[in-house]
Amino acid sequence: EVWGKAGQLFSGLLAMNVVFLGCAFISSMIFNGVAITLRDVWIFLSILKLLSLCWTVYYLLGTSRKPHAVLFRDSHAGPVWVRGSLVLFGACSILLKVFRIGYDISHIPCKSQLQILFPCIDILFIGFQVWNFITSSSYSRLSYGWEAGKRGVQMLFPFPRCGLMLTMATDLLLWLLAVTNDTVHREIESSLKGIAALISQVTLFSFLPIGNETSSCPCPNTAICRVFQKGYLLLYPFNTEYCLISCSMLYVMWKNVGRRIAHQHTTHATPKFKLHEVFAGLVLGTCALITGICIFMIYQIQATRSASRQEAFVLYYSYYIVLLPLMTMGALAGTIIHGLEERELDTVKNPTRSLDVILLMGAALGQIAISYFSIVAIVATNPRDLLNRLILTYSVSLIIQHITQNIFIIEGLHRQPLAEDTGPATQHSGPLSDETAMSHSSQEPTPVYPLEIRQEIRTGSHSYTRTCGRLNWKRKALKEISIFLVLCNITLWIMPTFGMHPAFDNGLEKSFYGYSTWFAIVNFGLPMGVFYRMHSVAGLLEVCVSS
């Protein structure tokens, strides 16, 4: 335990130093582009990436030789959708880099050879990272490294932690660069060309990552270069998201190093979806999704014409004002039903879950901050036209929706998943049923719990299963609500991801706070908001399945 603490301390210090050095580098690039150029930052990041890559490869090799290396699995962590989305975003990021290489090669004359090297390193880095995530089943293969290290067998003890932290710091810096690079670019762009450029940017999916070298080295008028450029621009947001997700996954892995999990039953009961159980939620959610996509299309077409921009904004905000209270009501109803439920609260300490909760709360802060800034701006200027009233209502409902949804998800995650086996297991006589009940009631070695309480939990759970073997109305309602919220959150994820940023386009807050301030707020808040939607989809799916 002592060595574990020391390892945490040293790897944490390592990450801190790397992140600060990287921040200083990136800030220098932003505020003093002459002394430190984007290329210097890329070289610095490439060194970090190569170091992380070495660690990942060494680690994969070290553990693949021992097929029995995976001693402990944290069955709570890394459900299939988290890993699925990671693979999806990783694949998109790799595709993005391929497009980037194509784009760079298609006008090689005015590019240095070095610039083609960077995306190649990126591809290797992302590829091995995703491979590591998939194979380190439920992020706990690393426990092995620590266990082995403690026995002095193979690895130096702080090695797994330091490697993880280094990779995490690299991902964090990549995210920071993506966010700020974008800021700078937009700033330069719009200060040069004004509103016209802004409108064209909106149609270009808003994120324009290619630096100001585009002006000095334009795309040759071939179809292939245009395709590469379009693809690159389209995929850019996915890369930003990928950095955030892999950061949080690495943090979970780091937390899990050396954690002992007593019950490594991988017989995690996987309850199946039954379509008829979630029909109403599915229909309502699909309606919301389809309407959302229509609104998105209309917005993208109308916002390019300055004549119909106002209408596009009214449409967008009206949609949100209808949808958000519905979601709030759903989450509130769900919270109340949770209170009425017979299922016991799972108060056993679970690091993965508390991390989930922290990430959920932390990611919500981005959108909440934007909303509060909007509210103050609108209340202070006190305009009386329709659009500003809509924005005010929208901001307030957004805050309420985030808070209620968070409470609903947190409540749901703290309920014990139900033992589905209503058959012979209810007799609780055989050792098998005993074991499964144990694995459900406690993921952790919990010597704090006396035997009687555990027994009580188990019998309680069993009697509940017996009486409510079929779905009662509460569980059905919870499933319906979760599915509805899942689809709504997907809708609200699609919109900002593909370049719908009315918070920036409507101009009210921009004129109130000034261009660059509002820009900084939106550019840090929005990616977090997008991440929040993704993360809450994962949480809601878990609530849906476990209820």
Added chain:
Amino acid sequence: EVWGKAGQLFSGLLAMNVVFLGCAFISSMIFNGVAITLRDVWIFLSILKLLSLCWTVYYLLGTSRKPHAVLFRDSHAGPVWVRGSLVLFGACSILLKVFRIGYDISHIPCKSQLQILFPCIDILFIGFQVWNFITSSSYSRLSYGWEAGKRGVQMLFPFPRCGLMLTMATDLLLWLLAVTNDTVHREIESSLKGIAALISQVTLFSFLPIGNETSSCPCPNTAICRVFQKGYLLLYPFNTEYCLISCSMLYVMWKNVGRRIAHQHTTHATPKFKLHEVFAGLVLGTCALITGICIFMIYQIQATRSASRQEAFVLYYSYYIVLLPLMTMGALAGTIIHGLEERELDTVKNPTRSLDVILLMGAALGQIAISYFSIVAIVATNPRDLLNRLILTYSVSLIIQHITQNIFIIEGLHRQPLAEDTGPATQHSGPLSDETAMSHSSQEPTPVYPLEIRQEIRTGSHSYTRTCGRLNWKRKALKEISIFLVLCNITLWIMPTFGMHPAFDNGLEKSFYGYSTWFAIVNFGLPMGVFYRMHSVAGLLEVCVSS
């Protein structure tokens, strides 16, 4: 436990909303001074202060009626120096407000009556808060509120937590306002008057908190007004520090609500200082302190004259470059001695201590960030003169010093305090000795520890006490090192607190990053650095006493 979690969640959400709303208010004031003025922000903060005040008064009344209310004391939390410094800073803050009232009254014609009301509310707020800190013995009187609430006797359950969080949010916003208000002011000031104003500011102890109303309403040429103004300016940094300290104390109290502490023995063995035990450290430390104060005086005189500014900087940086490696070596030696020691590591979970560690690490980030930014600026511009080389060495040694000192303090805090009673207690026969040993070895109810291990710890500790009843060289060395570091940290605390900010004055980074960026970095980093020095003094004193 469930209600406790819910209380934490709700009070956390409350604080989050208040902080974001306040941030939006303060940002609006900064970036759009027309729509939202400083007065609006003061009104908003006064409302928060009054609410917090109501809670504090109600709480003090509610618990003072029950003399036996203090059921649980967290003897680890709130040592006498933390509370002492809190009282000192609180008193300074109240004095500051008194000066402010005097200053406002002395030119009442051009001030509104409302402006005199604000400092009055401040005085009440700070006074009751300090009173609450002192009487809520070791921050755990609040446990009572929670206990009572659970029994439904007197208080609604989330009430103590919400009150604490509201007060904490208010303090945080006050700190933010103090920091940013200063920023804005300096910016306006220097853009108006240029370098001349900056130099005069340095002599005015750098923190000029009185807004730009000074220009429209100058101090009448009476001695009393000048005295009030000087006193106000001199005491300003203390108020900033007070906000930070009370924030962290409130956070500790919030964490302690509802925590059960089994052994409420207030017979906390208070080891005495013996002068001869720490003689060498004291002498060395005092030398450093006196030299530091001399350097400080010379700097303050020389930096006002532009001819001798360069020399002042060289002097300042040379002093640091000599002192910091000494401190680093001391901390390293201490860490090695800790490793050699026979005292057991105290791995029992202790929320107060982990919080101490987090605060220490968090506060260090401010100075480390500044140093990294300096390093990148210097390396990128690559100047070859003496001063810049000094700054580079200074920044690097500052980072190393922070890290090594943190490791030393954390190691020291995790050592078990030694049972000092070498007399009859070593026979461990009586129930008294048994109890004291218990209270030393575990502050928490630790059912995780089986009886044998505890027995082992106890006998180990006793045998150690028996063999090393007198100070052996290791303990003596630890004491000497801690005292030396305490005095060094006090020196390094005095310098920035009373307005020595060469990081801002030397101009290198300012020209590299641009005025406002470097200003923001320094203005957020420096107060944290000052807080770090204070906090590490407290930590080092604890290490010194317990070793």
